[in-house]
Amino acid sequence: MSPDRYSALVLPQPKSPEEERGLSDAFLRGLEKLFNREDNWTFLRPLLITVEHCVRCQTCSEACHIFTGSGRQEIYRPTYRSEILRRLYCKFIKHRRWQGAVELDWKTVCELAELAYRCNLCRRCAQACPMGADNGLVAHELRKLFSQEMGIAPKELHAAGSLVQLRTGSTTGMNPAAARDNFDFIDQEMTEKTGISVKTPWDVEGADVLLIHNAGEVLSWPENPGAFAVMLTAAGVSWTLSSELTAYDAVNYGLWYDDVQFARVALRQIEAARKLKVKRIVIGECGHAHKALAVIADRLLPSGLNLPRESSMTLMRDLVLSGRLPVDPGRNNFPVTLHDPCNMARLMGITEAQRDVLRAVCPDVREMSPNRTDNYCCGGGSGFALMSGKNFLDWRLEIAGAKKMEQVLAAFADCMDPSIPKYICAPCSNCKGQFRDLLAHRGLWNSNRIFYGGLAELVVNAMRDVKPGFLEWEWR
């Protein structure tokens, strides 16, 4: 049922002809809704343009890190799944002949469901398309069809993801009380480690900044939200966190697979900010949360909820370049390369703020090639860094992450000696998760001392007012 030997969804095989027919009937109903304005107003325009005008010239193929990273396997061409959808659209929606053969049966349905999760939605293919077609969007729309019509979605994104966030407040399962406990612990550790007395403020009405972290950071990389607390405290910023449902966890998995879940989470996050009467929302180091809250949610918001949303990249740039956080770049005296999260760079155009900060706090910054809006996805994008499926992790590390690892190794080619610690700066939780797994899988921490982390940690490590040695270089 999977087009390759991997599985993200682990779909059960239908047990009877009725179940088989049920799958294809449900898919067909979903297909009709996908092209119906009432059901899919959110993305109908770009979807129609793509399905009706992609000429299958394959210009996008070479732009795709998954296609090239797989050794150019046909099923990973950006047009492969799109062509199946296009033919189904022509046959069943437009009733046009001569548009290429296709059969709709349960096997096609199950293959499409898996294929929708062989694309990182990084949209590098769309950037290369001379027609303006967007085959990344096709993967997104297929995911939506499966989720919103058939209830099929990776458990990590839906059952254990957005549903948990809407029920408990966070995809991690942390309720507000647990989140506060965790931040108390982080505060204590930061105070001890940096010498700066840190106390994370909660639910402060009228604060300048409502900071929303990816809550995964709290559990996996607590030094990142800790570093933010140190920076904001030291710079005297008026800031707060919110304990409202979903508003202390910036993630919004719906962005990747389900418009309804997306809207529910985004609206709650914004509503929490409105209730607190904060002046702006600042989104922590999480790429998809940036795009979800700052861009995709934008048109959903009534004017009363259209509060300013800002990237933590620009906030950090303002704090560092204005001199409010005096830094000594010499403390970061090791090679650093910057990974551009696709959601920030190609999909939002945020490319320079993080570089301004890096150049101010690190003496040895080397660019990957290509970079900025032409960057390659880390291979963990669109939720893959969270997903393991049956053997999906193998695919993510061996195929989806191959191109990025080539880039990393090229950036550090002149300093691979393990006596030189090296740092991949990835200001995004999802990307960090992928780098953690990639580096571990290839043994690059043990053999070459290639480490990964966020941007805030580098800033705090360079702060003159902080005790030296914030970065501990301990694998996790």
Place this chain on the structure above:
Amino acid sequence: MLLSCLVYLAGAVFLAGSAFRAVKYARTPVPLRWELYPIPPGSAGQIRYTMAEILLLRGVWQNNRKLWFRTYPFHMGIYLCAAALASLAAGVEWFTEAAALAGLVLLLAGSCALLAARLFAPALKPYTSPSDIFNLGWFVAAAGVPLAAFALEGAGPAAVWRAVFTFRPAPPLAGVGVALAALLAAYIPFTHMAHFVAKYFAYHKVRWDDHRDPAVAAQLQYTPHWSAPHVGADGKKTWADVATANPAMANPAREKKP
């Protein structure tokens, strides 16, 4: 006489069909923001980008050089033929003739090259539908027949088109060429080849459009019919109702099993 009527009718269908497609896309609901960077700064930057795309096919040049050598002559051939037709009114015979002949040669070369790629290139062949072959074959004929008429009947494109536009007879083979071109023009807006319309919306109304749009408020009153239980659509609730509801909180037991 009939041929002249066909040409005028085909021109009208081309314009109406293109307008219909434009209206169709314009009437699609305003989507959620879905930009793609880099976005050329300002109107001047966007015009420069668009002109480079139209006149030089810059995106293809940058990302698929092999295809550019096939598709650039094809598109330049179309542009030159269109320029030749437009120049008829100016009465500069030599320009019309030269542009038309050059355009037809380029169009024939480009369409043959694209057709060969569609038929034989391993990356393209599996994705080629019968309609692709039909469309490109039509272009080959629409460019090849007028050139054959020029060679065999001595019918220069400028003279032929001037005759057709003024309801005078054209030589037989040249007339076939005109009919093929006219019917092709009428057919294009109803196919994927009308990307000259779609690209405007793809770039200006999706990729480069970061404006808020009041039309979305009305769209939030649309009624979704998605069937998955977590959506909670019942055929009556609007998008706004569905988006502001939280069934996961209201019924956690059910939501554990999507």
